[in-house]
Amino acid sequence: xxxxxxxxxxxxxxxxxxxxxxxxxxxxxxxxxxxxxxxxxxxxxxxxxxxxxxxxxxxxxxxxxxxxxxxxxxxxxxxxxxxxxxxxxxxxxxxxxxxxxxxxxxxxxxxxxxxxxxxxxxxxxxxxxxxxxxxxxxxxxxxxxxxxx
Amino acid sequence: xxxxxxxxxxxxxxxxxxxxxxxxxxxxxxxxxxxxxxxxxxxxxxxxxxxxxxxxxxxxxxxxxxxxxxxxxxxxxxxxxxxxxxxxxxxxxxxxxxxxxxxxxxxxxxxxxxxxxxxxxxxxxxxxxxxxxxxxxxxxxxxxxxxxx
DNA sequence: CTTAATGCAAACGATTTGCACCGCC
DNA sequence: GGCGGTGCAAATCGTTTGCATTAAG
Numbered sequence: 001x002x003x004x005x006x007x008x009x010x011x012x013x014x015x016x017x018x019x020x021x022x023x024x025x026x027x028x029x030x031x032x033x034x035x036x037x038x039x040x041x042x043x044x045x046x047x048x049x050x051x052x053x054x055x056x057x058x059x060x061x062x063x064x065x066x067x068x069x070x071x072x073x074x075x076x077x078x079x080x081x082x083x084x085x086x087x088x089x090x091x092x093x094x095x096x097x098x099x100x101x102x103x104x105x106x107x108x109x110x111x112x113x114x115x116x117x118x119x120x121x122x123x124x125x126x127x128x129x130x131x132x133x134x135x136x137x138x139x140x141x142x143x144x145x146x147x148x149x
Numbered sequence: 150x151x152x153x154x155x156x157x158x159x160x161x162x163x164x165x166x167x168x169x170x171x172x173x174x175x176x177x178x179x180x181x182x183x184x185x186x187x188x189x190x191x192x193x194x195x196x197x198x199x200x201x202x203x204x205x206x207x208x209x210x211x212x213x214x215x216x217x218x219x220x221x222x223x224x225x226x227x228x229x230x231x232x233x234x235x236x237x238x239x240x241x242x243x244x245x246x247x248x249x250x251x252x253x254x255x256x257x258x259x260x261x262x263x264x265x266x267x268x269x270x271x272x273x274x275x276x277x278x279x280x281x282x283x284x285x286x287x288x289x290x291x292x293x294x295x296x297x298x
Numbered sequence: 299c300t301t302a303a304t305g306c307a308a309a310c311g312a313t314t315t316g317c318a319c320c321g322c323c
Numbered sequence: 324g325g326c327g328g329t330g331c332a333a334a335t336c337g338t339t340t341g342c343a344t345t346a347a348g
Contacts, residue, residue, distance in 0.1 A: 019302060019347050040337080055305045060338065076225040080313080081337075092266065094276045103274050107266070117241065117256070117285055125252050126290035127243045133284045136266055141275035168322055168327060189312085204330045209313065229338080230312075304345070314335070320328080 005032055005088055009071050016069060026051055027062045031072055037083040037093075037102040070131065075102060090114070092134035098143035105136075154181055154237055158220050165218060175200060176211045180221055186232040186242075186251040219280065224251060239263070241283035247292035254285075 009028055013020055026047055036042070040059050048054050063084055066072045075083040075093055078100040085093075085102075090110040094103045107113065118129040139147070158177055162169055175196055185191070189208050197203050212233055215221045224232040224242055227249040234242075234251075239259040243252045256262065267278040288296070 021303065021347070023304070053305065055307095056337090057306080057339075058304055061303080074225075076223070076231075080231070082225075082229070094270045094274050094278070096276070097279065103276070105270050105273050107269055113262070117283065120256055121243045121254050121285050121287075124254050125243050126293075127245070127252070127285070127287045128293055129243070129285045129287040130246065131286050133286070134266065134281070135283075136270050136276070136278045136281040138270075138276045138278040138280075144275075144277055170322070170328065172329070202330065204332095205312095206314075206331080207329055210328080300348095302345105302347080304343105306342095306344105308340085310337105310339070312335105312337095315333085317331095319330085322327085323325100 012069050012071060018065065018069075023051070023054060023058050024062050024065075027059060028066070028071075031066075031084065031086040032088075035085075035104060037075060037077075037085050039077070039081055039083055043084075073131070073133065075133075075135070077102070092136070094136050094138065094140070096140040096143055097137055098139055098147065101140050103140070107134075161218050161220055167214065167218075172200070172203060172207050173211050173214075176208060177215070177220075180215075180233060180235040181237075184234075184253060186224060186226075186234050188226070188230055188232055192233075222280070222282065224282075224284070226251070241285070243285050243287065243289070245289040245292055246286055247288055247296065250289050252289070256283075 006029065009032070010020060010025075013024070018024075027043065030038075030043055030047060038046070040056060040063065043059055044054070044056050063072065067074055067084075071086070072084050073087045075085055075095075077083045078095060078097060083102060085104075089106075091104045091106050092110070094105050095101070113134075114132050117132050121127050121129050155178065158181070159169060159174075162173070167173075176192065179187075179192055179196060187195070189205060189212065192208055192212075193203070193205050212221065216223055216233075220236070221233050222236045224234055224244075226232045227244060227246060232251060234253075240253045240255050241259070243254050244250070262283075263281050266281050270276050270278050
């Protein structure tokens with residue numbers, strides 16, 4: 001785990017006068033160390049082994065908090081639920097409509113794309129933009145092969 | 150209502166050998182005539198007056214169907230639910246994090262943006278891209294004013 | 299010490315399901 | 324007239340809530 005990344009996230013919490021609890025620490029670490037875009041339940045199943053009395057309510061709380069602080073982002077999943085993604089360096093997401101898999105895609109000009117979207121939005125609507133989300137939907141390699149049989 | 154738009158949507162149904170029922174017709178018309186990004190419940194409340202025995206299950210079915218056919222798109226809303234949007238000419242969405250309002254934003258180069266995203270994704274992941282979604286999150290004009298008081 | 303944060307379990311509510319009936323093609 | 328579509332109500336399940344308890348700063 002890039003320890004620097006973790007420390008930076010903790011700093012963000014401190015800046016907002018948010019208490020750094022063991023629960024928040026392990027959830028944060030989990031998110032940094034996994035790029036599996038977990039659901040609340042995935043996180044819960046993974047962490048309850050090493051942290052036996054951890055409640056789902058706490059995970060919901062923590063994730064909502066992290067999202068507000070811009071540490072993580074929410075992704076709408078194919079099954080209607082939500083997945084979470086630590087958002088260190090900007091990227092967008094490719095979501096498979098068959099198996100639900102989510103893959104990170106690095107986009108060279110992400111920064112300038114965001115600026116362009118932001119500018120257009122502010123001009124047309126007066127919005128003050130905080131962040132942007134980009135997703136593409138389609139079929140992953142495996143499902144293309146599977147479905148063409 | 151642009152009748153041509155409606156007819157084109159019906160053609161899409163016919164092409165896929167999907168039956169054109171009165172329920173599907175009025176739901177489709179509702180979506181074409183409103184740019185309010187309705188939830189299932191909004192549609193239900195609006196249509197049950199003129200179509201007394203219409204069940205929510207049918208609306209869920211129809212919307213999922215339309216989405217698969219590419220006639221409408223789903224938007225993740227601030228309250229965790231889903232909103233639906235007839236997707237005639239491409240645009241992206243600005244979503245207010247305070248009041249939940251969703252506004253369409255016309256983006257001049259949307260087509261070329263989509264192609265660029267699509268290309269990058271296919272190169273990096275082997276995905277076959279069907280469509281893309283872009284959303285920006287922030288504060289709308291009204292909420293900026295409201296919150297700075 | 300003070301007060302935010304947690305755990306637990308009950309409550310909630312949006313979405314789905316099963317099945318008998320209906321009506322589009 | 325066959326089969327896809329619909330309505331209805333019950334079941335489901337992810338998420339939220341209320342409150343007593345705990346521990347971070």
